[in-house]
Amino acid sequence: METKNFKYVYDRPEALVDKVTHYCPGCGHGIVHKLLAEVIDELGVREKAIIIAPVGCSVLIYDYMNFDGCEASHGRAPAVATGLKRVNPDNVVISYQGDGDLLAIGTAEAVHVANRGENITTIFINNAIYGMTGGQMAPTTMEKQITATTPYGRDPMDVGFPIRGCELLNTLEAPVFIERCSIYDFKNTLKTKKAIKKGIKNQIEGRGYSFIEVLSTCPTNWGMKPQEAANWVKDTMVPYYPLGNFRDN
Amino acid sequence: MHEEIIVAGFGGQGVIMAGKLLCVAAMNEDKYVSHIPSYGAEMRGGTANCSVVISDKEISSPTVPKPSIAIVMNTPSLVKFEPRVKSGGLLIYNSSLIDQKPKRTDITTVGIKANDISEAEGSVRAANMAVIGKLQALKPEIASLDSVIKALDVVISARNRKHNDTNIKVLKKANL
């Protein structure tokens, strides 16, 4: 077939490496990676960007991003980001973290990077579980949700209620942008992309700290099919974790 | 008797459980047993295997670099483990899913249509029982069929025990 008259209307972003990811079918990580790569391309900052990988299923994100990348120990990505950014303020530094990474082991770093108003962008993947280690309770695990370490369901009287990251950080003065989005359907995925773009633009303009929470899926550890998992985000997570912008200064 | 066994296949084919079934059956006949599953990131990409040792004597090393018996449930596992089988050893392969024939001539190779046998009994999930039934017929000294059947009640979780009738049927059907 003659193809030379066709023009590309849809292509892999330059910022994304042409590689099959290790994510399970229906996992939200892959979708957010793609959105991030598109944003990096659209803002033309591939050659300035640095991705900081968390410890979690997305630990290999630096292998999928066609720009600089850095490992951090579990929960410490914001501290590593701070170090990188303070040395080279012109770099675009993105700290990508899971819910265990950001709201359990790394809560202190997460709060303090925001409180300092560090000029970086955080993408926070809330999938209500520890994906990588095989489905243990996360700080964001829903009430009554059964996990490997809540075999009788999460009991808030025992282990507390699920933590709302955006609302928590919204008590601080410094952050300039806080938004919660999701990727459970196409419309919301577009909104997620817009939020990520805003967060990175803020950084480029030197405005300060941006935090984008993405309600995501983990079909494997939830024991669901991909579509069921998407529905579960909409029906179970969204009512507890309301979508929307919390701050846009 | 001393057998070093690999059971390998896709995740979800029940290979880890098949290994445990052999262990419990043999243990209840007072043999020494050990079972090491592949775990974590090794499992990503969808393959799983376990290393099982069953012996009359105390087991020193539980690792199985060169199995005397390999049971392979899918083609990638055949490719990976066929070359490792000890000369004179046994290879049982699931010919429902594996098209190619094993190449080795210095080992015994036995094909069994594990999925077909399982499906004929109304479930695709008992293919692992078919290969264990076959192994028991070929190597009865590992454990008696009776012990294997009794072990089902220990190894299968309470939630899935309702399928044990099917499991037993498939075990017996393949036990030739």
Place this chain on the structure above:
Amino acid sequence: MSEKILMKGNEALGEAAIIAGCRFYFGYPITPQNEVPAYMSRRLPRVGGTFLQAESELAAINMVYGASAAGARVMTSSSSPGISLKQEGLSYIAGAELPCVVVNIMRGGPGLGNIAGSQGDYFQSTRGGGNGDYRQLVLTPATVQEMADLTLLAFDLADEYRIAVLILGDGYLGQISEALTLPKPTGKVFEKPWALTGAKGRKPNKVASLRLVPETSLEELNLVLNEKYKKISAKECRSESYLTEDAEYLLVAYGTSSRICREAVNELREEGIKAGLFRLITAWPFPAEALQIASAKAKKILTVEMSLGQMIEDVKLSVKDPERVDFYGRSGGMLPETDEIKRRIKAYGN
């Protein structure tokens, strides 16, 4: 005869802790020890105990500190990177002389490394990874049965000496299933008059490591600790000598690598080669005297580890004529191979 059950190492350890009377567990998920917290989360609520998934290993070890100060039998478990985070807490636990059991199911390092079994944390375990002059008891199981039996021992030793006892296993031991005869409770009872239970009818108790005034009192504490460590060194060395009496070639190992060595010894003996195995059961205190006896006739001593050489330093410090000591190890989650051990031993003979 008691029933045998097939059990995973990690779960055997969890059940043994419950048999030992441990009713408090604090931990944070990490592979390859996730079966320990999963097991405790299922079992502890059923026996009136408390399982709590901490927000980090740092938090978990400090919860252990608190529970121990309150007088409870308490345990935490983790794997290498998580154990690194616990080092600060372990130093404080040593200073405050608190009993507890800490499990390290080692994986490959440094850093995030990988999740396969390894023995790369021997230095950290036996030298003390935290600050200050302190020691901790280190037990090194090699079978599922020992994962259980040594857990019971660990709780007794911890209470007897008011010390942290580390159970140093590896990913293979955590994941392996073997026949287990559930151990019986030892029945030992330890009074804890120092525990923080409320100063009702007694003088207030204080649990602390801080010793600012007078300046000499920290040294006093260190001397007291040192006396304790000396006593432990004299009384609590444990090891197993397998076919060592006439051994011309001695293998020294612990945990999973000791099992591979045992196989090599058996096969070498079949070929008429006088090989033997010395296996550590305590890594600290290091069973130096027993090793001297086991190595008396050895022409060569081959230290075998799942690391690139850590325990070998203790072996060299312990034996007469340390130039006899040689090394074979694999790291990063790889296992030493029986054939390679045999090849090396045979090469010594030529």
